[in-house]
Amino acid sequence: MVRIFRHYVPIQLLLLAAxxxxxxxxxxxxxxxLRFAGGDIDEIGAVYPRAIVFATVMLACLTAFGFYMRETxxxxxxxxxxxxxxxxxxWVVMTLIFYVHPPLFLGRGAFGLAFLFAFSGTxxxxxxxxxxxxxxxxxxRVLVLGAGTRAAEVGKLLRSNPSGHKFHLVGYLxxxxxxxSVHESEIVPEKxxxxxxxxxxxxxxxxxxxxxxxxxxxxxxxxxxxxxxxVTVTDLSTFFERETGHVQLDxxxxxxxxxxxxxxxxxxxxxVKRCFDVTVSLVLLLLTLPIMALTAFLIYLxxxxxxxxxxxxxxxxxxxxxILKFRSMRxxxxxxGSPQWARQNDDRVTRVGRVIRLLRIDELPQIFNVLxxxxxxxxxxxxxxxxxxxxxxxxxxxxxxxxxxxxxxGWAQIRYPYGASVQDAMRKLQYDLYYAKNxxxxxxxxxxxxxxxxxxxxxxxx
Numbered sequence: 466m467v468r469i470f471r472h473y474v475p476i477q478l479l480l481l482a483a484x485x486x487x488x489x490x491x492x493x494x495x496x497x498x499l500r501f502a503g504g505d506i507d508e509i510g511a512v513y514p515r516a517i518v519f520a521t522v523m524l525a526c527l528t529a530f531g532f533y534m535r536e537t538x539x540x541x542x543x544x545x546x547x548x549x550x551x552x553x554x555x556w557v558v559m560t561l562i563f564y565v566h567p568p569l570f571l572g573r574g575a576f577g578l579a580f581l582f583a584f585s586g587t588x589x590x591x592x593x594x595x596x597x598x599x600x601x602x603x604x605x606r607v608l609v610l611g612a613g614t615r616a617a618e619v620g621k622l623l624r625s626n627p628s629g630h631k632f633h634l635v636g637y638l639x640x641x642x643x644x645x646s647v648h649e650s651e652i653v654p655e656k657x658x659x660x661x662x663x664x665x666x667x668x669x670x671x672x673x674x675x676x677x678x679x680x681x682x683x684x685x686x687x688x689x690x691x692x693x694x695x696v697t698v699t700d701l702s703t704f705f706e707r708e709t710g711h712v713q714l715d716x717x718x719x720x721x722x723x724x725x726x727x728x729x730x731x732x733x734x735x736x737v738k739r740c741f742d743v744t745v746s747l748v749l750l751l752l753t754l755p756i757m758a759l760t761a762f763l764i765y766l767x768x769x770x771x772x773x774x775x776x777x778x779x780x781x782x783x784x785x786x787x788i789l790k791f792r793s794m795r796x797x798x799x800x801x802g803s804p805q806w807a808r809q810n811d812d813r814v815t816r817v818g819r820v821i822r823l824l825r826i827d828e829l830p831q832i833f834n835v836l837x838x839x840x841x842x843x844x845x846x847x848x849x850x851x852x853x854x855x856x857x858x859x860x861x862x863x864x865x866x867x868x869x870x871x872x873x874x875g876w877a878q879i880r881y882p883y884g885a886s887v888q889d890a891m892r893k894l895q896y897d898l899y900y901a902k903n904x905x906x907x908x909x910x911x912x913x914x915x916x917x918x919x920x921x922x923x924x925x926x927x
Contacts, residue, residue: 466707470907471727473707477598477631478533482524484594488586489520496579497571515569518562523583526555529917535630552584598631605632608668610659610683612637612645612652615701615716616674620647622708630708635666640675640683659687663696670697672704710880711895712902714861727902728868737906742842745913746835757829760791763817768795773830778847781870785850786839789830793818825920831873843909844872845897848890856890863890866897869904874916876900876908 466473493516527533530551559580563570609616616637623630636653639645645652655662663671671691675683692698702721705713722728761772774792777785794813814822821827834840840847845866848856857863877896881889900908 470905471903472905472908472911473710475535475631478535481591481594482533484590485527485587486520486524488590489523489583490516492582492586493519493579495582496577497575499578500572500575512571515571518569519559519579519583522558522562523552523555525914526551526558528911528914529554531915531918534915535626548588552580556580606635606667606669607632607672608635608653608663608666608670609637609672609674610640611674611676612639612647613674613676614646615676616672617646618713618715619672619674619701619704620651622705632670632708635668637674638662658690659684660690660694663691663694668696670699672699672701674701706899706902710876710899712898714891714895717862722862722865722902725902734905738841738904738909739838741906741909742835745842746832749829750832753829753832756826757791760817760821760826760829764792764815767817768792768815771796777850778871779850779853779867780839780847781867783864783867786834786847788840788847789833791818791821791827791830793822793827828873835873839870841870841872843874843876843900843904843912844870845875845900846878846893847871852890856887859887860891860894862898863894866894866901869901874912874919876912879912879915879919 467476467479468474494512497512530547532548532551559576563576607619609619620634620637623632623634634651636651637645637647638653638655638659653662653666655665657665659671662668671688673683673688688698699707700721701716702713702718703725705711705716764772771792774790774794775787776790778788780786793815794811795815818827831840835842853863875897876899877893880896881893
């Protein structure tokens, strides 16, 4: 993993993006070179501005279609369909750029050749790349100290998504006798000093998975020896934060939150984030005004007024504000008088409401909440006061998600499907805490691009 502006990025995906960026950049030179071979290439001007724009657009399209996420499955028909769709969108965007800024245009022949080289080069490059990185010899070798329920989560994580986590689990090393929560075959059968075991099994990282470190048999001098030998020593909470992109509640304790880095605030960050919010919101408002007008008209035709739905939500530092949404349910959706979770195939949702929920159009009026300052464009989704009070009683650290402004989209929204239960709220909180701990403009941009695939493929809509 590489940490960029506090956000963990898998080194494999970073190398893949760099490789494909080079392919896109080089494809433009290949296309121009072949098209104007033997002719006067100087008459079209410099190639590098076109190459930079082309590489940027195509990388953005692949990101928007989820091709730089560990969870994206490889090899099925949907993967190939999305791959071709990403290039089709890239073609359309480049055509629009040529129309808006004619000096970048270089001719249909040259661009067609460049696009062909980019498509074939990227397809071939991905096939070779994934064959290489999936080799066990290139994966980080991890030894887990402890064999209890917390330590066993490492193996469960690897088994749940073996292609998404590029580490090899050497095994578990119990630090005291007793019942173990892992299979006997996964336990390292050694009684030698820790450093000797590390050398014998060529361990790259030791993960400390012991809950009670004072009385659990943990020897700090052994860990120090490993650290001084250049072996990475990692706390279980940090390991899961890095590998999963969320803060795991089961392994979380207040001392880790206090002493780990993150949760940093400052005037510079606040100003940058506010400028980002206003800029993105204004651009989105201009682009979606026709859609918003049509939506308002259709809602009025089906169920009349009101068009917008105003509802109290909890924002930054627990402040209550009124969120704006296009009304997607009947006017008497909560005639019982108490707030209710949204349900699968909820009969309160109107026909227009079902469509705008699927396409996330019902969220667009929240642009005005962002411009007003009640919300950010990216952040944890704001919840109703009633549910906040109930969830805070049942879920530890739930109120800590209010240390940042709520958002229209967020890390939890692109990483976890729609949730409408206490268990779902707990799972989404893990992503919200990760965002609150590590948020930056870089992470906001990643979320913004990857939100596109949530909209395109209707992930989590209800």
